[in-house]
Amino acid sequence: MKVRNLELKGLKLVELDLYSDARGFFTERFTASKFEALGLFTNFIQDNHSRSLPNVIRGIHYQYDPPQNKLVGVIRGSIWDVAIDLRPNSPTFKKYFAMELSDKNGFLLWIPFGFAHGFCTLGEEPADVMYKVDSLYNPKTSCGIHWADPELKIPWPVNKNPIVSKADAELPTLAYFQENLAHHLA
Numbered sequence: 001m002k003v004r005n006l007e008l009k010g011l012k013l014v015e016l017d018l019y020s021d022a023r024g025f026f027t028e029r030f031t032a033s034k035f036e037a038l039g040l041f042t043n044f045i046q047d048n049h050s051r052s053l054p055n056v057i058r059g060i061h062y063q064y065d066p067p068q069n070k071l072v073g074v075i076r077g078s079i080w081d082v083a084i085d086l087r088p089n090s091p092t093f094k095k096y097f098a099m100e101l102s103d104k105n106g107f108l109l110w111i112p113f114g115f116a117h118g119f120c121t122l123g124e125e126p127a128d129v130m131y132k133v134d135s136l137y138n139p140k141t142s143c144g145i146h147w148a149d150p151e152l153k154i155p156w157p158v159n160k161n162p163i164v165s166k167a168d169a170e171l172p173t174l175a176y177f178q179e180n181l182a183h184h185l186a
């Protein structure tokens with residue numbers, strides 16, 4: 001297992017060791033002692049699992065109280081995963097990082113507090129996403145940014161009319177976040 005720092009400070013790529021043979025592969029997705037040895041200290045308290053059909057966008061979500069770190073990976077299919085730096089005092093504020101996570105590449109994305117997260121399904125098959133969090137979901141402080149925000153200009157690799165939940169379709173813009181919510185992540 002290796003950890004690489006990505007261009008947005010705090011965001012990390014975890015590269016799993018995949019042991020493959022004629023039957024398939026085996027990997028350890030999480031071992032607390034190995035994560036601590038790599039400098040990723042956390043106390044995960046919940047695993048979440050979502051299945052998304054082709055052409056689905058989920059997000060872009062964040063939670064500010066309690067703060068929440070996430071470890072995101074794919075156990076079936078492929079997604080284009082996006083993390084946006086929403087920390088107002090960060091030199092990479094409003095920048096995003098995106099990459100493919102799949103059941104074949106052995107990558108996990110470490111998304112620390114202060115980042116928003118979203119993804120879309122790639123290909124013609126459903127994608128199963130598993131992510132660990134280190135604090136419970138709080139609907140009162142769970143927020144988001146609209147996936148098609150004109151300031152972010154994220155080039156989502158989906159059809160013109162993606163499948164988006166009603167709640168995600170009604171998320172506010174980045175401008176609204178800056179005027180009303182950014183102080184929660186400072």
